[in-house]
Amino acid sequence: MTHTRYAFIKANWHGGIVDQALAGFCEIIPAGQVDVFDVPGAFEMPLLARDLAAGGRYASVACAALVVDGGIYRHEFVAQAVVDGLMRVGLDTGVPVLSVSLTPHQFQDTAHHRAIYAAHFLEKGREAARAALALVKTRAALDVAA
Numbered sequence: 001m002t003h004t005r006y007a008f009i010k011a012n013w014h015g016g017i018v019d020q021a022l023a024g025f026c027e028i029i030p031a032g033q034v035d036v037f038d039v040p041g042a043f044e045m046p047l048l049a050r051d052l053a054a055g056g057r058y059a060s061v062a063c064a065a066l067v068v069d070g071g072i073y074r075h076e077f078v079a080q081a082v083v084d085g086l087m088r089v090g091l092d093t094g095v096p097v098l099s100v101s102l103t104p105h106q107f108q109d110t111a112h113h114r115a116i117y118a119a120h121f122l123e124k125g126r127e128a129a130r131a132a133l134a135l136v137k138t139r140a141a142l143d144v145a146a
Helices: 015-028 042-054 075-093 111-141
Strands: 006-011 034-039 060-066 097-102
Touching: 006 015, 006 042, 015 034, 015 060, 015 111, 034 042, 042 060, 042 075, 042 097, 060 075, 060 111, 075 097, 097 111
Parallel strands: 006 034, 006 060, 060 097
Antiparallel strands: none
């Protein structure tokens, strides 16, 4: 059975930037086919992605977050845990899980950086939607059930 619904999980940290990934995603996949889920931060995405993928309702699950160096912990560890968790969800459930998670080394909360990353997230959202559609099409041609 081919699903026509897509899940999109977005972290609330730096929401004004991260929301652009959803906007880009919905430029390619109609918003009416996308269910949106908010989580506090990137670290919470893999668990919800697993729950959504395991439910059998979605053709794919896209996840978006901006993980920045807050000076308290190494953001690389958080980002690596998130990406590893998302990959595991896809492999364990057979549902494509896409990451639009960025980890800039020099992010500063300035208008200039917010504009740069918002534009980047918009494009990454489009890329994630194209990847979701391509994976669904390829897997359907291979008769791989999600």
